[in-house]
Amino acid sequence: MFRSRCGGCHTEGGPAPFALRTFEQARAWSSSIRRAVASGAMPPWHADPRYGAFSNDRRLPASEKAKLLAWIDGGSLPGSAPREAVSVERPASSGGIDWSIRVPDLVFELPEEVTVPAAGDVPYHGYRVETGLAEDVWIQAAETRPGNSAVVHHIIVQAFSGAGAVRASPGGDPRTAGDLGGYAPGTGPLVMPPGVGRRLPAGAVLDFQMHYTPTGKDETDRSRIGLILAAEPPRHESRTALCSTPFLWIPAGERDVRFEADLTFPRATRLLSLRPHMHLRGDTFEFRAEYPDGRSEILLLVTGYDFNWQTTYRFAEPRPLPAGTRLRCTATYDNSGGNPLNPDPGRDVSWGRETTDEMMIGFVDYYEVDE
Numbered sequence: 580m581f582r583s584r585c586g587g588c589h590t591e592g593g594p595a596p597f598a599l600r601t602f603e604q605a606r607a608w609s610s611s612i613r614r615a616v617a618s619g620a621m622p623p624w625h626a627d628p629r630y631g632a633f634s635n636d637r638r639l640p641a642s643e644k645a646k647l648l649a650w651i652d653g654g655s656l657p658g659s660a661p662r663e664a665v666s667v668e669r670p671a672s673s674g675g676i677d678w679s680i681r682v683p684d685l686v687f688e689l690p691e692e693v694t695v696p697a698a699g700d701v702p703y704h705g706y707r708v709e710t711g712l713a714e715d716v717w718i719q720a721a722e723t724r725p726g727n728s729a730v731v732h733h734i735i736v737q738a739f740s741g742a743g744a745v746r747a748s749p750g751g752d753p754r755t756a757g758d759l760g761g762y763a764p765g766t767g768p769l770v771m772p773p774g775v776g777r778r779l780p781a782g783a784v785l786d787f788q789m790h791y792t793p794t795g796k797d798e799t800d801r802s803r804i805g806l807i808l809a810a811e812p813p814r815h816e817s818r819t820a821l822c823s824t825p826f827l828w829i830p831a832g833e834r835d836v837r838f839e840a841d842l843t844f845p846r847a848t849r850l851l852s853l854r855p856h857m858h859l860r861g862d863t864f865e866f867r868a869e870y871p872d873g874r875s876e877i878l879l880l881v882t883g884y885d886f887n888w889q890t891t892y893r894f895a896e897p898r899p900l901p902a903g904t905r906l907r908c909t910a911t912y913d914n915s916g917g918n919p920l921n922p923d924p925g926r927d928v929s930w931g932r933e934t935t936d937e938m939m940i941g942f943v944d945y946y947e948v949d950e
């Protein structure tokens with residue numbers, strides 16, 4: 580269980596501070612594991628569990644949690660450690676890479692080997708990758724793979740249409756054509772439901788936003804994305820919409836500064852995923868559906884937002900919205916000294932590209948249906 584549920588992050592040089600892949604390691608950490616697992620702090624997951632069901636939910640199912648705690652309470656004995664509950668499927672191997680999707684039709688990689696220094700903060704960086712596609716293609720599944728998982732914290736891949744494509748920026752650019760998923764420990768490949776596809780336009784440019792964490796020695800990485808293409812154009816096209824406002828003003832020292840944005844879906848829609856994007860002062864982000872009949876409900880509430888994990892919340896089943904539904908997004912920011920990520924509580928902050936400025940974007944992946 581440790582290997583599959585914890586080892587994606589708790590590995591030598593991974594994003595977590597210590598490895599948890601063997602029985603001995605788990606035993607050495609058992610009392611803090613007990614605390615972190617019992618409180619729900621680990622595995623980390625920032626969505627309020629009262630709302631929505633997500634396929635990439637990292638939390639332990641209740642039965643696994645109970646087994647883990649019982650093992651620790653029983654003295655963390657060898658031989659009785661909880662076993663892997665997840666069966667590992669045989670991966671498709673090609674060019675030395677084990678893909679969990681089938682062998683991809685197209686693979687795009689970083690334009691060069693990136694050198695990650697031994698120590699220090701490596702700022703977020705966007706790498707531009709030309710696809711050189713002569714015609715539009717339809718993506719059915721996409722898997723992003725780190726070249727060197729010891730240094731890759733996470734990756735976000737977005738597609739921009741070719742002509743005049745926007746240059747990659749550290750904070751992400753709202754004029755995106757579409758999220759192609761990305762990589763984070765514990766999040767599987769992006770797989771479209773049957774009959775749904777994502778268009779990658781001719782000449783498209785991919786932006787790989789790379790978050791690297793140094794390991795103590797110089798490392799190199801060349802990450803890549805593999806795409807499975809649909810044989811024929813799908814019935815429904817999946818797109819990305821933005822629930823966003825640029826009019827942010829976050830006074831120095833203030834907590835709980837609130838902004839709203841909304842987005843109306845004129846036709847019957849199915850939501851595939853939601854991704855809140857704020858920078859270091861972001862605190863909470865709510866997506867609420869306001870239905871034409873006056874009812875409303877929360878679809879996702881992220882609390883304790885952490886800029887370091889740009890998590891996409893993928894619905895376990897496409898979420899239906901009747902025609903005319905308004906999506907209302909509410910974000911709060913903490914510009915006080917009580918926010919441990921805040922680089923400068925003495926500064927008024929507004930919209931900007933740098934991570935020390937702010938953004939408010941809800942990325943919404945959806946498709947329309949006839950009803």
Ligand code: HEC
Pocket residue numbers: 581584585586587588589594595596599608611612613615616621622623637639764765
């Ligand atoms: C998605 C990545 C990720 C996964 C999966 C994950 N962890 Fe962690 N873990 C972290 C990070 C990052 C930290 C250090 C920062 C923090 O405490 O949030 C951490 C810290 C911890 C700590 C120290 C907490 C403390 O209070 O000092 C424990 C114990 C722990 N993890 C146990 C686990 C166990 C057990 C699992 C699996 C059931 C697990 N983690 C899964 C990323 C992860």
